[in-house]
Amino acid sequence: MAPVEVIGEVTGESAGRPADPAALRRALRRSERRRQLWAFGLTLPLLGFLVAVFVVPIAGMLKLSVANSELATAMPAATEALRAWDGTGDDGGVPPEAVVAAFATDLEKARAARALAPVAQRLNNAFAGDRTLLQGTARNLPEAPDGSWTATLEALDPAWGEPRIWQSLKRAAAPWTDLYLLQALDLQRDATDAIAPVSADRAIYRNVLLRTFWISFLVTLFCFVIGYPLAYKLSTLPPRLANPLMILVLLPFWTSLLVRSAAWIVVLQREGPINESLLWLGVIAEPVQLVFNRAGVLIAMTHIMLPFMILPLVSVMRSIPKSHMQAAIGLGASPLEAFFKVFLPQTRPGIGAGCLLVFIISIGYYITPALIGGAADQMISYFVAFFTLETVNWGMAGALGSLLLVATLLLYLVYARLVGLDRLRLG
Amino acid sequence: MALPTYAGPLERSWYYAFRIICAAIFVFLIAPILIIIPLSFNAEPYFTFTRAMLTFDPDGYSLRWYEDFWNSTSWMASIRNSFIIAIGATIVSTSLGTLAALGLSRSHMPFRAAIMGVLISPMIVPLIISAAGMFFFYSKINMAQTYLGIILAHAALGTPFVVITVTATLSGFDHSLTRAAASLGADPTTTFFKVTMPLILPGVISGALFAFITSFDEVVIVLFLAGVEQRTIPREMWSGIRESISPTILAVASILIAISVLLLLSLELLRRRNERLRGIVES
Numbered sequence A: 001m002a003p004v005e006v007i008g009e010v011t012g013e014s015a016g017r018p019a020d021p022a023a024l025r026r027a028l029r030r031s032e033r034r035r036q037l038w039a040f041g042l043t044l045p046l047l048g049f050l051v052a053v054f055v056v057p058i059a060g061m062l063k064l065s066v067a068n069s070e071l072a073t074a075m076p077a078a079t080e081a082l083r084a085w086d087g088t089g090d091d092g093g094v095p096p097e098a099v100v101a102a103f104a105t106d107l108e109k110a111r112a113a114r115a116l117a118p119v120a121q122r123l124n125n126a127f128a129g130d131r132t133l134l135q136g137t138a139r140n141l142p143e144a145p146d147g148s149w150t151a152t153l154e155a156l157d158p159a160w161g162e163p164r165i166w167q168s169l170k171r172a173a174a175p176w177t178d179l180y181l182l183q184a185l186d187l188q189r190d191a192t193d194a195i196a197p198v199s200a201d202r203a204i205y206r207n208v209l210l211r212t213f214w215i216s217f218l219v220t221l222f223c224f225v226i227g228y229p230l231a232y233k234l235s236t237l238p239p240r241l242a243n244p245l246m247i248l249v250l251l252p253f254w255t256s257l258l259v260r261s262a263a264w265i266v267v268l269q270r271e272g273p274i275n276e277s278l279l280w281l282g283v284i285a286e287p288v289q290l291v292f293n294r295a296g297v298l299i300a301m302t303h304i305m306l307p308f309m310i311l312p313l314v315s316v317m318r319s320i321p322k323s324h325m326q327a328a329i330g331l332g333a334s335p336l337e338a339f340f341k342v343f344l345p346q347t348r349p350g351i352g353a354g355c356l357l358v359f360i361i362s363i364g365y366y367i368t369p370a371l372i373g374g375a376a377d378q379m380i381s382y383f384v385a386f387f388t389l390e391t392v393n394w395g396m397a398g399a400l401g402s403l404l405l406v407a408t409l410l411l412y413l414v415y416a417r418l419v420g421l422d423r424l425r426l427g
Numbered sequence B: 001m002a003l004p005t006y007a008g009p010l011e012r013s014w015y016y017a018f019r020i021i022c023a024a025i026f027v028f029l030i031a032p033i034l035i036i037i038p039l040s041f042n043a044e045p046y047f048t049f050t051r052a053m054l055t056f057d058p059d060g061y062s063l064r065w066y067e068d069f070w071n072s073t074s075w076m077a078s079i080r081n082s083f084i085i086a087i088g089a090t091i092v093s094t095s096l097g098t099l100a101a102l103g104l105s106r107s108h109m110p111f112r113a114a115i116m117g118v119l120i121s122p123m124i125v126p127l128i129i130s131a132a133g134m135f136f137f138y139s140k141i142n143m144a145q146t147y148l149g150i151i152l153a154h155a156a157l158g159t160p161f162v163v164i165t166v167t168a169t170l171s172g173f174d175h176s177l178t179r180a181a182a183s184l185g186a187d188p189t190t191t192f193f194k195v196t197m198p199l200i201l202p203g204v205i206s207g208a209l210f211a212f213i214t215s216f217d218e219v220v221i222v223l224f225l226a227g228v229e230q231r232t233i234p235r236e237m238w239s240g241i242r243e244s245i246s247p248t249i250l251a252v253a254s255i256l257i258a259i260s261v262l263l264l265l266s267l268e269l270l271r272r273r274n275e276r277l278r279g280i281v282e283s
Helices: A002-014 A021-064 A070-074 A076-084 A097-112 A117-126 A130-140 A149-156 A163-173 A179-184 A205-236 A239-254 A257-268 A273-281 A294-318 A322-330 A335-346 A348-363 A367-372 A380-390 A394-418 B009-039 B064-071 B073-104 B112-124 B127-140 B147-171 B176-183 B188-217 B220-225 B233-242 B248-277
Strands: A187-189 A195-197
Touching (some): A021 A394, A021 B073, A021 B112, A021 B127, A070 A076, A070 A117, A070 A163, A076 A097, A097 A130, A130 A149, A130 A163, A205 A239, A205 A294, A205 A348, A205 A380, A205 B009, A239 A294, A239 B248, A257 A273, A257 A367, A257 B248, A294 A348, A294 A367, A294 B009, A335 A348, A348 A394, A367 A380, A380 A394, A380 B127, A380 B220, A394 B112, B064 B073, B064 B248, B073 B112, B127 B147, B127 B220, B147 B220, B188 B233, B220 B233, B233 B248
16 A cells, blocks of 8 residues: 555646645655654663663662661561660650560671671661670570660669760661761761761761862962963964874873872872972982872872863864964063963963862862872872772762762863863873 | 063073073973883882982893893783773773763753763762772672773773763764765765774874773772772782882883873874864864
C-alpha cells in the first residue's frame, strides 16, 4: 500500500495541487525527532558511563555526610525504642525503663554478634570517649538486670544516669544526621538540641577553611602579578618568537605534578641551589627554611598554576588590536595612561577567567601542599584524605568533601556566567 | 614592539627593565624543571651540585641513579602498571568521548548545555572529591584495588578532554561532505570511517593524548584506589618523596620530562596539521 500512497502524493504535487501541509509538518517533525534521538543516542554511552563511575560515587559521598545507619543496623530494636521516645524523662533526660531495657538487651545482642564497633565509632565521632563507655558497658553487662536496667547501667558507669548520653543515642538513632556537616563548621548540638559552637580547643575546621581560601587567594594574586606582564609580552611578540616561548609556558603545564613538586623540594631545600647561591652571594648568613612550610607551598603552587593564568590572558590580549594603544598615545595619553585606560579594561574577561580558574583549582589542591607543606599548611583536601584513609570517619570526609564541592560548583557557576564553560580551554 | 627611535630615557629604561622582568619569569617557569636533569647525573647521593659537577669533572657525573631505577623491581612494575592503566583508560575515554562529541556537534542535539555540563564535570570536580567518592563506592562493590577500577576511574577523568578537543575539531567540519558521501551511495558507517574519521583524526589523537597524560600523571585516585599490586610511576614517586627521597627520583623525573617534551611536540604538530587540513592559514 505504502508505495502507492507516495506515488499519489508526488503526482498530486506535480499536478500543481499543494500537498497536505499538516502531513508535511508531521513528516518534518518525525524526521527532526529521529535526528534528535540519533544525536542523543551518540552521547548516551558516555553519559551512562559517567553516571555509573562518577556521578553515583559522588552522590554516595554526599549521602555519607548525612548518613546515620550505624545504630539502626546493629541495634534495630533499640533504635526503634529511641525513635519512639520523645526525649524527655522522669530523671531530667534519662528515658523510661522500657527504652533503657530495649537498649540494654540490644547492646548485649550486638556485642555477641560483634557488631558493636561501628556504633561505638559513630558515638565517638559525636563525643570523644563514648567508644570506651559503650564498649566497657557492653563487656560488663549482666544477663539480667539488677532491679531495673536503668539502675544497673548507672551502677556500671555513672554516665548512664546523665541525659547527655541518651540525647546522643537518640540522635544516633535518627534516620539522618547533621552531626558531620555541623562539625565541619565547628558547630555541635548541645544537650538541649540547640546548635552551638564547639569549645575553642576542638574548633579546627573553620580555621582550615579560612586557610584554604587564604592560600588560594594568595596563589591567585601571585599568579596574576607574575602572569600578566608575561602574557602581555607573549601577546605583543611576533609569532616567530611567541610560539617557541609559548612552548616554554606549556612545558611545565605538561610536566608531571610529582616531577614539579619533587623539583621544588630539591631547589628549595636547605642545601639546595637557592640557599647555596644566596649564601655564596652573601645575601644570607644561614640557610633559610623554604620548604615544608607556607613559603614553599606558595612558591610551588604559584609555579604550578601559572599556565592556567597565562593561557586565557594571552588569548584575550591577542584579540586586542595594537592600534588601540597607538591611538591613545597619538591622542596625547602617556603610555602608562594608555595602558590603564585602554588596554587593561579590555583584558578584564581574561583576568576574570584566569583568576577564577586558578582559585578554583587551588581550593581543591592536595598533592603539592601534602608534599611541600608542613602540618600548618594543609588545606581542606588533606582532611578529606585523612578522614577517608586514616581514621575511617567517612561521615566527616563526606561533610568536608561536600563543602568543598559546593564551593567549587558555585565558583564554576560564576565562571560559566562570566566566561562560558564552552571557553574552558586546555592550552 | 620594537622601541621607537624617539623614545626618551625613561621609556628606554622601562623597556629593558620589562624585558628583564619577563626573562626572570621565564626562568622561574623553566629553571626548576631543567635543574632536575643535570642533578640526576650526580655521582654522589646528594640533591645538590657537587664541586666536581660545577667544574665539569667527568667523575662528578654518573648514570648510577638510572641504573638504580632500571634494576629496581618496584619501579619496573610501576612502569608496566602505568602503561596498562593509561592505555586502558585512553581507549575507553577516546571511544566514548568521540561518540559523544559527534552527537554534541549535531545541530539537533536536545538539552545540549545540560549534557555538556555533565560530560565535563570530571574536569571540574576537585580530584580529591572524585577519589574519595570512588573509594567509598568501589569498597562497597569490591572494586577497590583492581586494575579495572582504576582504569574506569581514569577513563572518567579523561573523557572531558576528548569531548572538548573533538567537539572543537568538529566545529569547523563541513557537513556537506557527509551528505555528499551519502548521496554517492555510502552507508553511514562507510561515511564515518572514510570521510568523517580521517578529517577529525587530529582532534581525536590530541584528545587521546590528553586522556593518556591525564591518567599517566594522576596520583590522587591511585592513592585512594590502588593496592600494592597497582602502584603506578607517580604513586612510586609519591612514596619516594615522602619516605626515602633518593636521587633515583630525579632520574625518573628526567625521563618523565623527556616524555612530556615529546608529547608536547606531537600535540603542536597535530595542531598545525589540523589547521592545514581545515585550511586555516598560520597567522
